[in-house]
Amino acid sequence: MTRRLELLARAALVAASLTPAALSAQAGAFDRSRPPALAPAPALTVPTVRTARLDNGVGIRVVEHRELPLVHVTLQIAGGGRLDRDTPGLTSFVATMIREGAGARDANALQSELAFLGAALNAGADWDNTSITLRVARRNLEPALDLMADVVLRPLFNAADVRRQRDLRLAGLLQQKDQPRALASLAFNTLLFPDGHPYHRPLGGDSASTAQLDSAMVRNFHAGTFRPGRATFTVVGDLGDTEARALLGQRFGSWPASGPERTPAPVLVQPTRNQARNVVLVDKPGAAQSVIMIGAPGVERTSPDFAAIQVMNTILGGSFSSRLNSNLRETKGYTYGANSGFQWRPLPGAFVASSDVRTNVTDSSLVEFFGEMNRIRDSLVAPDELARAKAYLRLGIPGDLESTAQIAGQVTALAAFNLPLTWLQEYVARVDAVTVEDVQRVARRFIPVATPTVVVVGDLEKIRPGIEALNLGQITTMAVAEIAKE
Amino acid sequence: MNVHPRALRLAAAAMLALPTALAAQGTPLRVPFVIDTLPNGLTLIVHEDHSVPTVTTNVWYHVGSGDEKVGRTGFAHLFEHLMFMGSQNAPYPQFDRLLEAAGANNNGSTNPDRTNYYEEGPAGALPLMLWLEADRLGWMLETMDEPKVDLQRDVVKNERRQSYENQPYGLAFENLVTAIYPAGHPYSWSTIGSMADLSAASLDDVKDFFRTYYAPNNATIVVAGAVRADSVKALVRQMFSEIPRGPAITRPTPAPFTLRDTVIVLQDRVQLPRVYLAWHGVREYSADDAALDIASYVLSGARNSRLTQALVFNSELATGVNAFNASKRLDGDFMVIATARPGHALDTLKTVIDAELRRLAASGPTAREIEQAKNAIEAQFLNRLEFASAKADQLNSYHYATGQPDFFQRDLDRYRAVTAADVQRVVRDYLLRSRVTLSVVPQGRIELAATRGVVQ
Numbered sequence: 001m002t003r004r005l006e007l008l009a010r011a012a013l014v015a016a017s018l019t020p021a022a023l024s025a026q027a028g029a030f031d032r033s034r035p036p037a038l039a040p041a042p043a044l045t046v047p048t049v050r051t052a053r054l055d056n057g058v059g060i061r062v063v064e065h066r067e068l069p070l071v072h073v074t075l076q077i078a079g080g081g082r083l084d085r086d087t088p089g090l091t092s093f094v095a096t097m098i099r100e101g102a103g104a105r106d107a108n109a110l111q112s113e114l115a116f117l118g119a120a121l122n123a124g125a126d127w128d129n130t131s132i133t134l135r136v137a138r139r140n141l142e143p144a145l146d147l148m149a150d151v152v153l154r155p156l157f158n159a160a161d162v163r164r165q166r167d168l169r170l171a172g173l174l175q176q177k178d179q180p181r182a183l184a185s186l187a188f189n190t191l192l193f194p195d196g197h198p199y200h201r202p203l204g205g206d207s208a209s210t211a212q213l214d215s216a217m218v219r220n221f222h223a224g225t226f227r228p229g230r231a232t233f234t235v236v237g238d239l240g241d242t243e244a245r246a247l248l249g250q251r252f253g254s255w256p257a258s259g260p261e262r263t264p265a266p267v268l269v270q271p272t273r274n275q276a277r278n279v280v281l282v283d284k285p286g287a288a289q290s291v292i293m294i295g296a297p298g299v300e301r302t303s304p305d306f307a308a309i310q311v312m313n314t315i316l317g318g319s320f321s322s323r324l325n326s327n328l329r330e331t332k333g334y335t336y337g338a339n340s341g342f343q344w345r346p347l348p349g350a351f352v353a354s355s356d357v358r359t360n361v362t363d364s365s366l367v368e369f370f371g372e373m374n375r376i377r378d379s380l381v382a383p384d385e386l387a388r389a390k391a392y393l394r395l396g397i398p399g400d401l402e403s404t405a406q407i408a409g410q411v412t413a414l415a416a417f418n419l420p421l422t423w424l425q426e427y428v429a430r431v432d433a434v435t436v437e438d439v440q441r442v443a444r445r446f447i448p449v450a451t452p453t454v455v456v457v458g459d460l461e462k463i464r465p466g467i468e469a470l471n472l473g474q475i476t477t478m479a480v481a482e483i484a485k486e
Numbered sequence: 487m488n489v490h491p492r493a494l495r496l497a498a499a500a501m502l503a504l505p506t507a508l509a510a511q512g513t514p515l516r517v518p519f520v521i522d523t524l525p526n527g528l529t530l531i532v533h534e535d536h537s538v539p540t541v542t543t544n545v546w547y548h549v550g551s552g553d554e555k556v557g558r559t560g561f562a563h564l565f566e567h568l569m570f571m572g573s574q575n576a577p578y579p580q581f582d583r584l585l586e587a588a589g590a591n592n593n594g595s596t597n598p599d600r601t602n603y604y605e606e607g608p609a610g611a612l613p614l615m616l617w618l619e620a621d622r623l624g625w626m627l628e629t630m631d632e633p634k635v636d637l638q639r640d641v642v643k644n645e646r647r648q649s650y651e652n653q654p655y656g657l658a659f660e661n662l663v664t665a666i667y668p669a670g671h672p673y674s675w676s677t678i679g680s681m682a683d684l685s686a687a688s689l690d691d692v693k694d695f696f697r698t699y700y701a702p703n704n705a706t707i708v709v710a711g712a713v714r715a716d717s718v719k720a721l722v723r724q725m726f727s728e729i730p731r732g733p734a735i736t737r738p739t740p741a742p743f744t745l746r747d748t749v750i751v752l753q754d755r756v757q758l759p760r761v762y763l764a765w766h767g768v769r770e771y772s773a774d775d776a777a778l779d780i781a782s783y784v785l786s787g788a789r790n791s792r793l794t795q796a797l798v799f800n801s802e803l804a805t806g807v808n809a810f811n812a813s814k815r816l817d818g819d820f821m822v823i824a825t826a827r828p829g830h831a832l833d834t835l836k837t838v839i840d841a842e843l844r845r846l847a848a849s850g851p852t853a854r855e856i857e858q859a860k861n862a863i864e865a866q867f868l869n870r871l872e873f874a875s876a877k878a879d880q881l882n883s884y885h886y887a888t889g890q891p892d893f894f895q896r897d898l899d900r901y902r903a904v905t906a907a908d909v910q911r912v913v914r915d916y917l918l919r920s921r922v923t924l925s926v927v928p929q930g931r932i933e934l935a936a937t938r939g940v941v942q
Contacts, residue, residue, distance in 0.1 A: 030724050032625075033575050036617050038588050039610030042539055067537045068872060111789035115858045118865030135869060164799065171805040171827050174757045178654035286755065288651035289644070321582045330579065333640030336648045356648045388587040395589020395608050402538045403872035 041395055044428050046421045047407055050241040054253050059232035061415075062241035063407055071141050071237035072404035073134040074412055075152060078230040080128040082198045082264035082346075083221070089205015093169065093213055094221050095123040095130050100161040103150030107161060110147065119144040121151065127203065127345050128416045130225070135405070138238040142247065149251040152226060162215040173207050176484045180284055181356070184291040184457045186483045187282055191453050192295065192350050196269040199347070206485050224262030228255040234411050236404040267347060271297035274451040277473030282480065283460040290362040290458030294369055295352035296448035301344045301417045307430035308438040309342060309446060314389035315439065316340050316376050316447070317353055321388065323372045324353060332368065334361045342446075346416065351446055359459055363466030366454070370472075376443045380436040394431050397424055515895045517877055520715040522722070526731045527703025530722045531881050531891050532715040535874045541711030543615040544604045544878035546886060548706075549699035551679070552598040552672030552738055552816065560642065560679015561687055563596040565695055567638040569603065570594070574625035576618055578634070588614055598673050599815040600886065606875055609712040616709075616725050623705065624729035627696050632689050639684055646678050654756045655926050665748045665922040666764050666819050672738045673817060701732020706885055710878040740816055750924040751935040758805065759934040760825040761832040762924040763839065765916055767811060767818035771887055776900040777908040778811040778820060778916065783859035784851045784909060785809040785822065785842070792842050793822065801838055803830050815887065820916060832925050832936035843917050850910030860901055867898075 052060045084090045099121065100107040114121050119136035121144070132152060136144040176182045186202060193199040201209070231252070235244045272278075273296075299309065310318070317324035317340025328338040335355045343349025353373065357365040401407055411421050454472065456463065468475060522530045551562045572578030585592050590607025605615040650656040660676035667674035709718045745766040768774050785793045786809040797804035807824040824835045851859075870876040884893035925935035 032617075032621070032725075035576070035580075035584055036613035038608075038614060041589070041608045041610055068868065070868060070872070108790035108795070112854070112858055115788050115790075115862040116854075118861045118868070120865065120869075135865075137865065137868065164802065167802065167827070168798070168805060171758065174828065175654070175805075178756050180652060284755075288647040319586055321579065321586050326579070329641055329644075330637070333637050334644070336641060336645040356644075356652065358644060358647065384587075388583060391589050392586040396591070398538050398608065399540045399591075399606060402540065402874070405872075 044397055044425055046401065046424055049411060049421050052241070052245050054228070054249055056253065056255055056257070057229035057231075058248070058252050058255060060245055060248055061232065061234045061411060062239075062244045063234075063236040063411065064240050065236050065404055065407060066238050069138040069238050070404055071134075071136055071138055071235065071239060072408050073145070073148065074234045074408045075132045075148070076232050076234070076412055077130040077132075077226055078128070078232075079225055079262065079264065080126050080130065081203045082127055083225060083262050084198075084201075084205075085265050087205070087212060087217065088201035088209040089169070089203070090209070090213065090217065090221055091130060091225075092125040092204055093165070093210070094218055094225070095125045095132075096165055096169075097157055097162060097218050098123055098132070098151050098155040098222075100165060101156035101158060102147075103154045105150070106156070106158075110151070114144070114147060117144050117147075119147070121148060123151070125203065127199065129412075131412070133405075133408075141239070145247055145251055153252075153255060155222065157215045157218050157222070159215045162213065162218055166210060166213045169205070169210050170207060173204070173210060173484065177480055180287060180289070180291045180457045183282055183284070183480060183483050184293050184455050187280060187457070187478050188293045188295065188350075188352070188453065188455045190483070191278065191280060191455070192272055192297065194269050194272050197271065198264065198267060199345075199349070208485060221262060223259050227257040227261060228252070229257060231255070232415070234408045234415075236408045236411075271348065271350070272453070273297060274453060277450070277452060277454060279454045279456075279467065279472050279475045281460055281464060281467065281475060281477045282455065282457040282483065283477065284457055284480070285459055285461070287359065287457070287459045289356045290359055290365075290456050290463055291354075291356050292362070292365060292369065293352055293354045293455045294373075294448075294452050295350045296452045298342045298348045298351045299446055300348050301346075305438075305442050305445075307427060308434045308442045310393055311386070311389050311431060311434045312376065312439045312442050312447075313340055313342060314392060315381055315385050316372065316443070319389070319392055323376065324355070324369070327368050327372055328355055328357070328365060332361070332364070334358055334365050334368070338369075351448065359462050362456065362458055362463040363470055366456075366467065366470060366472070370449060373447050373449050377440065377447055377449065379440075381439050383436065386434070386436050386439065390431050390434060394428050397428070515898060517871075517881065517892050517894055519881060519891050520719070521891065522719045524702065524723060524727055526727065526729060527701070528722070528726050528729075529706040529885070530719060531706065531708045531885060532713070532718045533708065533710040533874070533877060533881060534713060534715060535710055535877070536712045539609050539712050540607060540874065541609045541612045541615070541709065541713050542604060542606045542875040542878050543612070543619065544602060544708040544710070544875070544882055545619055546706050546882040547601045547603075547699060548599075548704050548735075548886060549601055550597050550599040551675065551677040553699065554672075554675070554679075556670065557683060558679075558687060558691060559675040559683040560677070561683070561691065561695065562601055563677055563679065564638060564642050564684060564687055565692065566594045566596045566601050566603075567642055568630065568634060568692060569622050569626070571634045571638065572626075572629055573621040574629055575621045577629065581618055581622070584614060584618065585611070590615065596677055598677060602879065602882065604875065604878070612709065612711075612713055612718070613721055616721055619707070620725040620729065623700060623702065623726070626700075627693060630689065630692055630696075635687065635689055635692055639687060642678075643681060643684055646681065646684070650678060655754060655760055657752065657754070658760070658762055658924060658926055661750055661752060662762055662764050662821075662922060662924055663819075665750055665924065666745060666766065667817070668743045671740045671743065671817075673814065697732065698735065699732075702726060702729050703731050704735055706882055708878040708881045708891075710874040710881070738816065745920050745922070747920040747938065748922045749936070749938045750922065751932060752924065752926045753929045753932070754926050756926060756928055758825050758828065759832050759925060759927040759931070760823065761835055761936045762922070762926075763822045763836070764922040764924070765820045765919060767820040767916060768813050769818055770813040770815060771900075772813070774908075774912045774916070775811070775813045775818075777904045777912040778813070779863070780856065780859045780901065780904050781846070781909050781913055781917075782809040782811045782820070783862065784846065784855050787859060787862060792846065793824070793839060796838050796842050797824055797835060803827060803835050803838060807839075826934070831934045832927070836923070836936045843913060847910060847914040847918055850906045853906060856904070856906050856909065860904070863901055864898065
């Protein structure tokens with residue numbers, strides 16, 4: 001058996017060495033013992049963005065991208081969840097409702113017509129913007145844009161549809177109680193962003209705020225928010241900018257603005273900066289794992305340290321080879337994955353390190369989290385770690401610009417911070433310039449070890465004694481009913 | 487922020503993988519490729535796409551959880567994890583480190599029929615990607631040891647906890663497949679496997695499995711991206727040619743079976759009860775496969791689909807409903823899953839589902855419904871063609887299933903050919919038969935579960 005295999009192997013080698021292809025690759029000279037050299041990456045090029053503005057204030061950005069006969073359109077309405085004010089979840093609920101019938105079509109007729117055109121029209125909200133996206137084959141762009149204009153300008157907001165979607169959302173909120181990770185995030189945000197801060201309550205609302213939603217609120221919000229001066233289109237795909245401007249001008253050029261404009265509540269409170277570690281436990285009896293979130297207020301996206309922070313986080317918990325994942329998953333076997341990251345929002349978001357760990361190693365996992373956070377603060381990272389993290393960030397950018405949706409996503413994500421797409425080229429240079437000293441400096445400044453908020457959702461009967469023994473600081477508990485209120 | 491490498495993907499959750507509206511303009515859809523078979527049996531498929539300066543390498547080993555032995559469920563996936571634990575020339579943890587230093591990502595996945603591994607990154611990293619793949623195919627076994635097996639066994643157990651045991655409704659699917667397929671059938675256990683079987687896996691099992699299935703004659707590599715086909719061929723021959731061919735592989739040949747009506751109730755830490763109805767379906771690419779895909783769209787593909795309308799919007803009994811056709815290489819199943827709104831028992835939902843199935847079987851879909859389904863399915867696929875990585879995996883998938891990597895237009899034609907009468911017939915022939923009825927109810931609320939009863 002063995003001998004036969006050896007003979008086959010030899011035969012394969014001989015055959016291979018006779019092919020011109022193998023000869024051109026110098027099969028005989030190949031040294032398998034070391035990794036092949038990397039061909040140098042070309043300098044980063046980014047697609048050209050052409051901008052324009054309609055007379056009524058609607059902004060337009062166009063990227064001509066003719067690989068496939070497809071067009072991706074993103075419309076952003078400035079504001080986002082910060083416009084919720086006293087009704088958490090209202091902005092995202094309006095994004096749901098605009099698809100529930102518009103113009104001459106009820107919700108079913110609208111969805112049927114879109115599917116018939118092979119078009120996908122979606123809407124959602126983040127903290128900065130309501131976004132409506134349309135993807136369609138170029139040949140069906142005009143009729144699909146007609147439907148998009150109906151959705152944006154002429155939504156029906158029928159009372160019966162509002163009630164039905166409200167009830168669906170209430171059922172979804174109820175199901176959050178089943179999801180340990182959702183509970184951990186909700187608890188963490190509540191603690192980190194105090195009452196009065198825009199990020200205190202969830203983007204999707206809570207049961208109390210959702211129960212109040214009615215069609216008058218939805219209409220008022222739409223009138224005060226969906227206005228030409230707050231609207232920007234990003235069009236990427238198989239058409240030129242002149243054509244795109246004309247198509248949008250025909251449908252959105254006479255979009256009027258009337259009545260009072262809705263504005264975000266002023267920010268009167270700052271994120272919680274603890275005086276000591278704040279450990280909060282949430283009981284999920286019988287849980288197979290514990291969800292750990294450790295974090296603190298983060299930093300502005302416009303910080304001059306942005307590139308250094310990204311490099312530092314890639315080393316700490318932002319990649320598979322990162323220290324947190326290598327330690328908790330690959331060395332200790334405590335988890336399926338551990339990671340960390342900074343939330344980049346118009347107001348500073350949070351830094352969060354997180355993992356789902358086996359119940360009986362919850363305390364040991366906390367020890368490793370703090371050990372890694374201390375280590376990146378206390379000592380310089382190795383030069384090869386730095387080089388790897390920089391290359392990973394820098395060389396990964398072209399892969400984020402492959403599809404029409406990715407290009408639109410990059411353009412709009414940067415625009416939220418008033419940055420052009422060409423900023424990516426500056427970013428490459430800034431990443432290149434980061435030193436091991438920079439990494440330590442931003443770690444010391446932004447990685448919390450003395451005063452973080454620590455949330456653990458798990459089976460408290462089993463995990464509490466071990467956590468108490470760590471003496472991290474004051475421990476309190478939150479009930480599930482307190483986090484996902486009914 | 488989210489790192490989910492080596493994530494398990496179950497075929498049951500697979501979306502429709504269907505072709506494009508390009509052909510609607512009269513141009514047959516083509517994804518050009520070059521194919522090369524090495525003397526040791528390794529197949530290479532190259533697709534050039536120079537739109538961005540990146541490349542993806544996508545390797546399929548034709549082994550999945552369906553090839554596992556009794557008492558070793560979860561092994562194919564555990565093995566997938568071990569493939570990242572280092573090889574002779576790239577000892578642990580060089581695999582991940584070298585790729586990250588090249589700006590590349592990587593991952594792998596296991597389903598009942600196959601295991602895939604892929605890298606994506608700058609085009610200049612292709613030699614590195616191929617070298618790493620060659621080294622773990624040709625020079626891994628010597629470096630495998632018990633600590634590595636033990637470590638990844640722990641990681642996979644954590645994956646099972648995170649993705650199944652600690653998820654609401656997370657244990658439904660493994661109970662379903664066990665009920666649908668007879669004992670010993672390759673699809674009668676879950677890809678993640680049981681805790682007991684994961685515990686039982688030994689270093690000897692790893693070696694046996696590697697020697698049987700991880701051989702060039704059981705693998706196909708697709709390279710897609712900003713590369714030249716002739717230089718890729720040369721590189722692959724240079725790096726893989728000396729790896730010997732493996733033994734011939736015996737594939738499972740499950741006997742035909744008839745599903746018996748079965749009722750199962752699970753209690754879980756959930757707020758809302760959910761019902762799963764599962765039928766015996768068909769093999770992928772077999773005669774009724776495309777018609778069942780269209781039927782699933784007519785039932786739940788859009789806001790105006792029949793079950794969505796009836797359950798979510800008209801009666802307001804459910805928070806959501808999903809029908810899908812999970813056809814696989816050896817056999818298949820078809821499922822309808824619906825979650826009750828607060829205050830409703832699952833029998834009430836089941837009655838509405840059955841009425842809609844009977845109505846579709848009695849009079850078929852309208853022409854408009856069929857056309858909407860076909861257009862939506864085509865559009866989904868056009869969207870996927872934007873990504874070299876998606877094309878690469880599809881080329882591998884078509885090649886294994888049909889022998890033709892560029893099966894895109896033929897696949898599209900399968901859907902184009904489906905008629906309303908076909909949909910009516912497959913609903914009648916497959917969905918009015920015996921089925922598994924599985925309820926997941928909140929602890930102590932057994933009265934909410936669905937009871938026995940086939941569609942009348």
